[in-house]
Amino acid sequence: MRYSIGVVLMICGMLLAGRWIVPVLAQQGGLQQAAADPSPPPAYTPLPNGTPPIEDTPAQREALAKWKAREEQLLESDRMAHNAAVTRSYNFHFGKLNPYTPGNITVQGKGFLQPDAYPSAEYCGTCHQEAYSQWRQALHSNAFRTPFYRTSVNLLIRDQTRGIAFARHCDSCHNPIGVLSGALTEDSKIDRSHFDADGLTCMTCHSVVALDSTNGNASVKMGVPSVIVDERGERIPGMVPFEMILKHPERHSQAVMHDFLHTPEFCAACHKANLPVSLNDYKFIRAFTAYDEWQQSKFSQRNPLTFYTADYTTCQGCHMKRNPNTLPDYGAKNGTFASHRWLAGNTAVPFYYGFDAQLNKTIEFLRSGNYLNVDIFALKINGDEKLIAPLGKATYSLAPKDIVQVFIVVQNKNIGHSLIPEVRDLYEAWLEFTVKDAGGKEIYHSGFLSPDGMIDPRAHSFTNRPVTDSGEFVDNHKVWTIHSVAYDNTVQAGRSVLVRYQFQVPADASGACTVTAKVNYRHLRQSYLDNVLGKDHPAYPVVEIASRSRVLKLGENRPEKESPEDNPEWMRWNNLGIALLDQFQYQESIQAFSHVVKLRPGYPDGYINVGLTDIVWEKFESARKAIHKALSLDPESARALYYDGLLQRRAGNTEQESADFNKVVKMFPQSRDARRELGIFYYRQHDYPAAIEQFEALQKIDPDDLAAHYNLSILYRRTGRPNEAAAQQAMFADKKTDPGAPTYSLNYLHAHPEITIESIPWHLHTDNEMEGGQPLNGKSVGMP
Amino acid sequence: MASQSECHKGTFRNFISVAAFFCLLVLPALGRAENKCPWMNEATASGILGGEAMGMVTGSGAEGATTCEFTQLAAGFRRTLSVTVEVTPDAHTRLQTVARNCGGDAAPLKAIGNEALFCPIIDHKNGQGEFAVGRVRDQVFTITIKTTLKDDPILTRATLIVRIDTAAEQIAGNLF
Numbered sequence: 040m041r042y043s044i045g046v047v048l049m050i051c052g053m054l055l056a057g058r059w060i061v062p063v064l065a066q067q068g069g070l071q072q073a074a075a076d077p078s079p080p081p082a083y084t085p086l087p088n089g090t091p092p093i094e095d096t097p098a099q100r101e102a103l104a105k106w107k108a109r110e111e112q113l114l115e116s117d118r119m120a121h122n123a124a125v126t127r128s129y130n131f132h133f134g135k136l137n138p139y140t141p142g143n144i145t146v147q148g149k150g151f152l153q154p155d156a157y158p159s160a161e162y163c164g165t166c167h168q169e170a171y172s173q174w175r176q177a178l179h180s181n182a183f184r185t186p187f188y189r190t191s192v193n194l195l196i197r198d199q200t201r202g203i204a205f206a207r208h209c210d211s212c213h214n215p216i217g218v219l220s221g222a223l224t225e226d227s228k229i230d231r232s233h234f235d236a237d238g239l240t241c242m243t244c245h246s247v248v249a250l251d252s253t254n255g256n257a258s259v260k261m262g263v264p265s266v267i268v269d270e271r272g273e274r275i276p277g278m279v280p281f282e283m284i285l286k287h288p289e290r291h292s293q294a295v296m297h298d299f300l301h302t303p304e305f306c307a308a309c310h311k312a313n314l315p316v317s318l319n320d321y322k323f324i325r326a327f328t329a330y331d332e333w334q335q336s337k338f339s340q341r342n343p344l345t346f347y348t349a350d351y352t353t354c355q356g357c358h359m360k361r362n363p364n365t366l367p368d369y370g371a372k373n374g375t376f377a378s379h380r381w382l383a384g385n386t387a388v389p390f391y392y393g394f395d396a397q398l399n400k401t402i403e404f405l406r407s408g409n410y411l412n413v414d415i416f417a418l419k420i421n422g423d424e425k426l427i428a429p430l431g432k433a434t435y436s437l438a439p440k441d442i443v444q445v446f447i448v449v450q451n452k453n454i455g456h457s458l459i460p461e462v463r464d465l466y467e468a469w470l471e472f473t474v475k476d477a478g479g480k481e482i483y484h485s486g487f488l489s490p491d492g493m494i495d496p497r498a499h500s501f502t503n504r505p506v507t508d509s510g511e512f513v514d515n516h517k518v519w520t521i522h523s524v525a526y527d528n529t530v531q532a533g534r535s536v537l538v539r540y541q542f543q544v545p546a547d548a549s550g551a552c553t554v555t556a557k558v559n560y561r562h563l564r565q566s567y568l569d570n571v572l573g574k575d576h577p578a579y580p581v582v583e584i585a586s587r588s589r590v591l592k593l594g595e596n597r598p599e600k601e602s603p604e605d606n607p608e609w610m611r612w613n614n615l616g617i618a619l620l621d622q623f624q625y626q627e628s629i630q631a632f633s634h635v636v637k638l639r640p641g642y643p644d645g646y647i648n649v650g651l652t653d654i655v656w657e658k659f660e661s662a663r664k665a666i667h668k669a670l671s672l673d674p675e676s677a678r679a680l681y682y683d684g685l686l687q688r689r690a691g692n693t694e695q696e697s698a699d700f701n702k703v704v705k706m707f708p709q710s711r712d713a714r715r716e717l718g719i720f721y722y723r724q725h726d727y728p729a730a731i732e733q734f735e736a737l738q739k740i741d742p743d744d745l746a747a748h749y750n751l752s753i754l755y756r757r758t759g760r761p762n763e764a765a766a767q768q769a770m771f772a773d774k775k776t777d778p779g780a781p782t783y784s785l786n787y788l789h790a791h792p793e794i795t796i797e798s799i800p801w802h803l804h805t806d807n808e809m810e811g812g813q814p815l816n817g818k819s820v821g822m823p
Numbered sequence: 824m825a826s827q828s829e830c831h832k833g834t835f836r837n838f839i840s841v842a843a844f845f846c847l848l849v850l851p852a853l854g855r856a857e858n859k860c861p862w863m864n865e866a867t868a869s870g871i872l873g874g875e876a877m878g879m880v881t882g883s884g885a886e887g888a889t890t891c892e893f894t895q896l897a898a899g900f901r902r903t904l905s906v907t908v909e910v911t912p913d914a915h916t917r918l919q920t921v922a923r924n925c926g927g928d929a930a931p932l933k934a935i936g937n938e939a940l941f942c943p944i945i946d947h948k949n950g951q952g953e954f955a956v957g958r959v960r961d962q963v964f965t966i967t968i969k970t971t972l973k974d975d976p977i978l979t980r981a982t983l984i985v986r987i988d989t990a991a992e993q994i995a996g997n998l999f
Binding site: 184186189190193226227228229230231232233235236391392393571572573575576 | 864865866867869870871915933934936937959960961989990992993995996997999
């Protein structure tokens with residue numbers, strides 16, 4: 040008896056000391072396999088198309104009901120035990136009601152969801168071998184474990200004033216199972232060996248039951264994972280036997296294939312991010328907006344103001360193209376399967392893991408698709424203002440000792456987002472420009488790689504420079520320290536950039552010079568690779584996405600045969616005009632667009648572009664003429680109507696202004712610009728309900744639109760809705776750019792004269808000394 | 824009626840029980856306090872070992888190596904997972920030196936840290952195990968998984984390779 044008491048006391052002691060908490064949670068055995076089971080999937084013969092689903096017998100329905108009840112009970116009891124163990128020591132830094140903040144993710148049901156509620160990727164891979172093999176090499180499966188991500192998130196975890204609770208901001212997208220299970224806490228009781236390596240596993244995306252908004256930061260609601268529903272459409276949790284799925288594939292689809300999976304809004308959940316005040320203790324800062332860039336691009340067909348038009352293409356249309364499947368996959372249709380490689384720009388992860396297929400396909404993807412156009416468009420010789428353009432059509436002479444200015448136009452032609460998208464501080468895309476003499480000797484070179492892998496600091500790069508409040512570059516992707524962006528030289532979808540170089544033809548040159556411009560891409564920035572891996576890492580791939588060469592003969596140059604890689608002449612001028620407009624060179628921009636009008640007199644957009652530039656330049660009379668001409672060619676042009684609306688407003692023609700904007704909104708209900716202007720119109724007319732309707736619609740398109748927040752705060756107050764007004768006012772104050780932010784940028788630029796010039800839109804890259812005696816060797820030169 | 828000596832025995836047994844109770848109450852708590860392994864929690868170590876394990880951290884983080892040792896004790900056998908981490912200026916050379924413990928059996932662990940190698944621990948008398956050494960920048964880590972069971976049904980030869988890889992990925996990931 041006494042021994043029994045002792046034993047009981049000992050057991051109590053151990054329990055009280057909490058030593059058996061861990062064992063409850065430790066998931067024994069069955070570590071994930073490194074690869075999918077290579078054995079063939081269970082036999083399955085799809086029913087012919089149009090065959091109605093098999094109807095269950097009453098006995099089968101009863102059996103299924105029992106199965107469902109048991110699985111639900113099991114899941115619920117496991118979940119309660121899990122929560123009892125996790126909640127005790129979980130860091131509710133942002134309050135008990137916000138366990139996943141700063142992320143926006145939520146989960147169905149009460150409390151944390153245990154990691155083993157998610158069927159494993161290997162389970163899915165039994166029947167979806169093609170999907171599994173692609174996913175294993177793709178970014179989604181490696182979203183958490185890569186050194187490139189871990190380095191950043193570890194810095195946040197180790198940050199003295201933040202810690203692991205703040206990492207929920209990042210991990211909500213990179214490791215949602217970890218976040219939703221409550222693993223992101225100092226004293227974690229959760230076995231991470233089962234999910235860290237799978238990042239976004241199959242049943243994270245395929246368990247999402249609702250999209251909360253297009254706010255990003257994982258703004259989704261995760262359902263309790265389920266691979267099948269019953270005959271009433273109710274979800275059955277857990278891993279069911281394959282026979283159950285193969286008998287009712289339609290029920291499997293219903294459980295895992297929501298329609299929104301095909302929409303860009305689904306991608307927006309994680310391919311849009313902001314830095315909320317809960318993370319940075321500063322204010323809301325937009326981080327990346329790939330979704331918005333797409334929404335504003337020609338591919339969305341939702342924006343009437345794009346320079347060009349295209350067929351409707353979603354994110355999935357480019358990044359999940361259907362390909363013939365090489366492995367058995369019951370999700371294949373007609374022998375093809377939507378790619379689960381999500382090919383994009385990341386060469387670093389497949390390079391690190393040795394995923395050769397993924398790496399080669401990524402490089403192939405970057406070089407395909409006619410995404411960019413590089414145009415060696417024009418020359419200026421010896422300071423003469425005359426533009427020799429377009430090259431290939433123009434006649435000119437070149438001689439030794441000539442000082443040559445070369446105009447390179449890089450067009451973001453067919454990317455549905457900016458070049459570079461998303462975390463621009465981590466990636467590198469830059470223009471490499473070389474001039475060689477007839478013997479191949481280098482005359483000028485910008486954008487070379489140094490022996491240490493760093494890019495020539497004076498290169499023109501399509502990147503940005505986020506800075507801290509001390510004016511220091513945020514080199515380690517410590518996004519919570521970002522206070523400003525010193526410059527952002529990305530090229531938005533459908534737009535172009537003009538990059539100018541100047542070199543001198545050597546006195547002893549003969550024959551010809553060859554100029555070459557290449558857009559190179561490296562994932563990731565060299566200094567970031569050095570931070571992650573130390574300086575002794577192998578060189579990471581540099582991919583040439585697009586390039587163009589031209590031979591400049593010494594002597595007379597005559598028109599050449601057109602090259603198939605060049606845009607048509609009118610488009611070349613159009614791209615120059617767009618680039619000049621974005622560099623605030625309005626007069627030259629109008630001259631370029633005038634060439635478009637001359638070459639394509641029946642093309643309304645040529646006139647619209649002239650009119651648009653005139654509006655920006657505040658030459659409204661000229662703008663009216665151009666826009667009226669465009670409307671005479673195409674009275675239904677939404678783009679022309681939009682600019683006409685602006686001009687009518689300026690002229691005080693409210694009726695026509697209203698008619699224009701209403702027409703545009705009718706044609707493009709998801710045009711944020713048209714909604715905004717129509718809202719402003721109604722506001723000025725004191726038609727508050729109509730104005731509210733427009734701004735609320737605008738907010739549904741872009742929940743962060745400042746004009747919507749500002750105007751709604753006033754409109755709600757005027758219509759007796761003070762609480763909503765206060766909420767909008769607070770969001771406006773939080774999202775509005777800090778007026779002090781430019782100071783941080785200036786501090787950075789002041790300390791880095793080598794790249795300060797990149798912050799000036801109109802600048803020249805040269806090694807030469809210019810007239811006026813400026814010491815310019817090795818520098819780029821800004822032009823006022 | 825119990826004799827006086829029996830009574831003393833009974834009192835002594837009670838004392839032992841109570842002492843054991845307090846020891847067990849306090850010691851695990853101390854153990855837990857020490858279990859602040861920066862690179863792996865107990866649950867993850869338990870998952871890798873295939874049963875509930877307790878962790879201890881020894882050594883200084885500032886100088887020399889720090890060690891985390893996770894032990895699963897069960898009737899008649901013991902499984903351990905130990906991790907050491909040291910910071911050294913010539914980490915690559917240090918890794919090569921440590922890897923000599925593998926003899927000619929060292930094989931690369933792909934995509935773990937900057938570089939990593941692993942090999943089996945052959946101990947016909949005392950069970951079996953797996954050893955790994957890796958590097959993240961200037962940090963060299965070693966991982967040893969051991970079982971005293973000769974024919975461990977969980978830590979089999981085949982699964983040990985997967986488990987050492989999982990452990991190495993966890994450790995390297997947290998060292999980045």
